[in-house]
Structures are given as C-alpha cells and as structure tokens.
Amino acid sequence: MAQLVISTHKKGPTIAREIYGHFSEHLGRCIYEGLWVGEDSAIPNIQGYRKDVLEALKKIKIPVLRWPGGCFADEYHWKDGIGPYANRKRMINTHWGGVVENNHFGTHEFLELCELLECEPYICGNLGSGTVQEMSEWVEYITFEGESPMANWRRSNGREKPWRLPYFGVGNENWGCGGNMRAEYYADLYRRYQTYVRQYGPNPIYKIACGPAGDDYHWTEVLMREAGRFMQGLSLHYYTVPGGWAKKNSATQFSEDDWYETMQKALYMEQLVQRHSTIMDRYDPEGKVGLIVDEWGTWYEVEPGTNPGFLYQQNTLRDALVAAIHLNIFNNHAGRVKMANIAQLVNVLQAPLLTEGAKLVKTPTYHVFDMYQVHQGATLLDSYVEGPVLEWNGEKVPALTVSASQQNDGTIHITVANLHAKEAVPLTIALESSPLRLCTGTILTAPSLQAHNTFQQPNAVVPTEYKDIRFSGNSLTVSLPAHSVVLLKVEVE
Ligand code: AHR
Secondary structure, eight states, rough: OOEEEEEEEEEEEEOOOGGGGGESSSSSTTBBBBTTTTOOOSSOOOTTTTHHHHHHHHTOOOOOEEEESSSSGGGOGGGGGGSSSSSSOOEEETTTTEEOOOOOSOOOHHHHHHHHHTTTEEEEESSSSSOOHHHHHHHHHOOOSSSSSSHHHHHHHOOSSSOOOHHHHHHHHOOTTOOOOOOOHHHHHHHHHTSSOOSSSSSOOOEEEEEOOOOOOOHHHHHHHGGGOOOEEEEEEEOTTTTTTGGGSSHHHHHHHHHHHHHHHHHHHHHHHHHHHHHHHHOTOOOSSSSEEEOOOOOOOOOOSSSSSGGGOBHHHHHHHHHHHHHHHHHHHHTTTTEEEEEEEESSSOOOOEEEEEEEEHHHHOOOOHHGGTTOEEEEEEEEEEEEEEEEEEEESSEEEEEEEOOOOSSHHHHHHESSSSOEEEEEEEEESSSSOOOOOEEEESSTTBOOOSSOOOSSSSOOEEEOOOEEOOOTEEOOOOEEEEEEEEEEE
C-alpha cells in the first residue's frame, strides 16, 4: 500500500496562477485558424477570435499568455503588425514552414485577446535581430499614457488608453534560434536591452531574461552572476522528446516502453528545477528572481501528411500524464517557479486545443488543466509520497506524482497521477488536520494508453466522477487505476 502524508500545519508559498500559463507563437495553425480567423470568417467569432476557443480558455481560467514566439520572436518586427491590414507587411515565416505571414495578428490583436480572456499578456521582445530602439519603442507604444511619438501612433491606430504589460521577455532562446550567443555575450546584451524597457506608468514590468536550454547550468550561473540584479525572471525551456530528436515518437502509435520513457523524461523536470534553483539560490537567496518555465511539453513526429514546419501533433492520455507530472512539479516548487507556459495553446505540440475548420477538440491535456485549476492562487501544502517504483529496461520511475494545496476557505485539493501502465496502486492519505468532512473526486483515464479525442469522437477521454474513496478520521484510502490522473477535494471540519 502506497502512503501519502500531507502536512496542513506548515503552510507553503502561494502557487502562482501563472504556473497554469500558455504560449502562442506564429507557428503553423496556432495563431491563424487556431485563435484568429478574422471577423469575416464563417467560423463563429468575436471580433475575429474563435468563439469556441475563447470559451474553452475562459473555462480553465487561463492566467497568462506568451506571444509572439518562440523562435519567431527574434525575427518579429512589431511595427509590421499594426495599422490598417492592407498596409501590413507580408513576410516569410522562415522558421516555421516558410509560409507567408500577413501580420494581421499583431500587437493590438494580441492585447485585445488578453483583455477578452481576462488574462495577463506576456510579450517576448526581439533581441536576436532587432534593435534596442525597436524594443524600447514597443514598450512605449503599449504602455505610455502621455504625449509621445509612439503613444500618439497608438492612439491614431484606435487605442486611446495604454495597455498594462505585466511581463516582458528580453529575447528567446538566444543560445540557439535567437542568435546562437554565448551566455557571457547574451548577459551583456540583456543588461543593455533591458535598460530601455522602461516603466512608464504605475505598473512595473516584470523583465524575463532568456534562460537555459534544459541542463545548461553554465548559462544559469553566468546569467545570475552577471545580470541577476537586472531581472525579475529567468526562463527555462525543456521538452519531453521520447525517442530523442532524431527518432521522435509518433503521438498516437507508441509502445509501453515508449510510455515509460516519456514518463521518465517528463519527471526529469524535477531535477532541472531543483538544480537551476540551487544555482539561483546562491545568487538570489531571498528568491526574488522567478524561474519561468515558459516552454515545456511533449514533442513528437508531426501527424502524417501535415507540414513538418507546423508541429501539429495529436494528444493522448500519455500527454495528460505528462501534464500532471509537470504541474505537480511546478506546484511543489512554487517558491521559485513563478510562471510556466505549456507549448503551445492550439494546434502546435502539446496543445490543449485542436481545431479543424469550425470543429474544436479538447485534448486530454486540456482536461488536466481544467482539473488542476483549483491550485491556482492556493497555498501549497507539504506532501510526501512513498509508492512503488516502476522498472523497465533497467530504468526506474516512481509510480506516483503528487501535489496538494489549500484554498482560503480551508478546502484541500490533492492531485495525484498513477504512471503505471497496467496496475492500479492502492494509496492511503494521511492529513494532519481536523477530521475530514467530505471528500469528492474527479478522474481522467481511459482503457488504452493511446486513447485520444478526435473530431469524430471528441469525448473519448474526459474527466468523470471518481468514487473509489473511503475515509475515516484524518485519513483516506483510494485505489488509483492504472494510467490515471485523480483530483481529490477534501473538506475538513
Ligand atoms: O515551441 C516551438 C519552439 O521550440 C519555439 O519556437 C522555440 O523557442 C523552441 O525551440
């Protein structure tokens, strides 16, 4: 019998809502078709944004949206994407499929989308191929209230009031597609560019420096040492790529070995967060700089017959487990992890939503975000789990991943996933608290590991009520079915 102990006496940090953030890039069908169809489209829309997508995102309380990239960000020149559509530059999206980008979705369209979604905008600026002046003027255009060339230009484009710009990234993957820089060189450029990301109004801008790729601890060391005092956040990118970059898995046709390899690679995020945090602790013992995991998720072969540059992949129960693993890790490190953004929102990589014409599919990943939204803004509770260890091909993976939090009214939420491909795991949960009054549950699982939602069968994998719960006094007993994600809601007296 596996054991989980949850301490309700020692309160942890607040779980930033932004941990449940998303990322949307000008890549494949994420922006165009996925989010934006234009006002003249036959697809139901509000001011050009897909109505079904807006509704789905509001339901999961999307807290923050990153845009315009990704690699696209360091080639994006924001002035191409404002003013009358007819005058907007048509350019080539060199990174992603070589297609024409008509710039119809630009600064105004992005910021108005965030207003409709009631989520925070996070814009990533162009350090790789843009100038300091260009970056500085973008911030002025968006946030300056008074009289200035950029603010006047904004007004002439129809927006009187400035927008709030809470998060700004100073470049993306500048060790790779954003300029192939060394950490030392980027640290200096970061210091220079960020100087001109001015705060015009009363609202501070949280500046995020480009952080490491996966386990590049040297990058974190150099950035924290040379530029730590000029940033509020340092990003981290890590993708779960079963099979490796040269021989990626299919999203839907995979073996049990692939399943376990995927779980193991997703769990590696724990080590990354711990080790980067240890370096950050040395330079920033007060924990002022947030670790911003602004790209994470699975990366498979694209769906057969689709443009390889569009990164369109299906999403199975395996992705739901990967999402559960990551979100539990981020919750458990809420002291340092202040935002995370799954890649990407619609039709790209581990997407919560897929579209085809007017049809929309909510993927298993979407349903995990839906179940886990109860953690947004709640207080992290210390949890300790001891469960079976899965062994495959000489490798080991823990069977269970857990996090727990408490809301202001005392309600406790526990999210636990059983990574075992075949076996259920019985679990007792001891809560150091007053006696339990009520416990209800929700489960996401399916008969096969490869189960997924399609446009023909959109409800093959959906959350259902979980009833296999017994409780007495301060403890609960549950049996977690194989390959499942479970949410428990516990009310205490
Ligand atoms: O999310 C797809 C790409 O992955 C992003 O553009 C880039 O930042 C990363 O390498």
